[in-house]
Amino acid sequence: MNSSYSTLPLMGGPRNDLDLYANKGFDYDYDDSSSGYESTDISDVESLKSAESRDSLDSLSHDSYNNFLPADEKEEVMNFQSTHALSEHLKLILAMPEMCDVTFIVGPREVPVHGVRAIMGTRSRVMYQLILKHMSMSAADEDRNAKKNKKSKKNTCNRSVGIGRSLSQRLVIPVKKYDSEVFRMLVQFIHCGSVTITEETVAGLFCAAAHFELSDLSKACLDFVERCLDAGRAEKLLISARCYSHHNATKTLFVKIYSVLDKRCIARLEETAV
8 A cells, every 4th residue: 555545524613504594595584573374383383494494405415415514424535546556567567468559679679569559648649649650550551452462342341441440450660769678668667657767778768758758757867867976977877878879868968967077077177286
């Protein structure tokens, strides 16, 4: 259990029936004037008023009626969350290709990285556009192949049309600008919301996060870079960043790293001069 809390609605204080009628816009008569029915017995008048009160309360909505109940009579509510178990189960799904419906062929070695397109499309707008683009391309390729094979009109009519047909098929998307391990970690973060950042992968993850507009991952990478710089690990970060020099986002890393190195160089020169 990661977190739980209970909410107990509170009210300012008890209210009587007269306040209830006043708040609901009823004209309540406080004087002792006659009701207009002189022949009616007093006990009958009291029972009539009691019945009217019950009918008016019954006409109120359940939520409105609860607002006038004492605090200790209201229903208690608890919000329970167990995100750790969900994250671990999603990681397990990524290790089961038969449960996934999109495969990324990553890097020069063409390493397959599997995912669930519905999750990835909802987590990243850029990823959604990429998936939709390749679904359209896949459907167009199938239509061209069908025409080349000269299938009969009957079979053509029975086939699904366009993107709807691609939904039932595994989608294959080539990814050439990322290392396979970095992209696997990116896919894991998109599905599970967790990732382990290292000095070797921080540059690739930062570029991927910037590309797919994952602002939370971008911030985490920059925070990690600052920690490494404070620990004197700038040289290793430079090696990682140079592997992704073809990405525009790497410029941000170079600026941050070199600014720290310049400050250290200036400090050493000043110490030498003294």
